[in-house]
Amino acid sequence: AQSVAQPEDQVNVAEGNPLTVKCTYSVSGNPYLFWYVQYPNRGLQFLLKYITGDNLVKGSYGFEAEFNKSQTSFHLKKPSALVSDSALYFCAVRATDSGGYNKLIFGAGTRLAVHP
């Protein structure tokens, strides 16, 4: 079955420290992976994606993610966290039964709290 797991409900980080938000996936074939962020009372905002190529993907606002095929992981990282990064983060994978079109399977989300 296709799925995305975000093992941590919440991640707490001090401002200025590096942050990691974990994601593992389970789909057949080559995965198309995405990270989105959601601020209160807002929709989802695209951060970055992995389709093919380099395993380290750089995205918006200083975020990057590392794709690891052997571990089926796509962890989100940032070298230095900001208080304004506090939000809900979602990892998603394109469903393999989508016919190649838009159908995302989302993880449950991880709440990131960055403390001053």
Add this chain to the structure above:
Amino acid sequence: KAGVTQTPRYLIKTRGQQVTLSCSPISGHRSVSWYQQTPGQGLQFLFEYFSETQRNKGNFPGRFSGRQFSNSRSEMNVSTLELGDSALYLCASSPTGKEGYEQYFGPGTRLTVT
């Protein structure tokens, strides 16, 4: 470019009623997808439209339906509302809907069923 817009932003309905939500995609985007977000089930795919055709459908009952117009605007309809339909309904658009393109989400419509 203007982002994805959704109307209304908030809606309160009574059980048994029906509701229609509207989504205007980013100009030039032809694929529109709908997702339901609830605290219990998280984000779940409802359906996707491209050039007025439904290409994919999630595991939701037939009470949930949608359509897309020739200008790519989309509507979704929920008939015979149930309490469990209370959720944030998110619309997303992308240029073609093919792999490789990220989706851009609107702010959502918060539906409360009483």
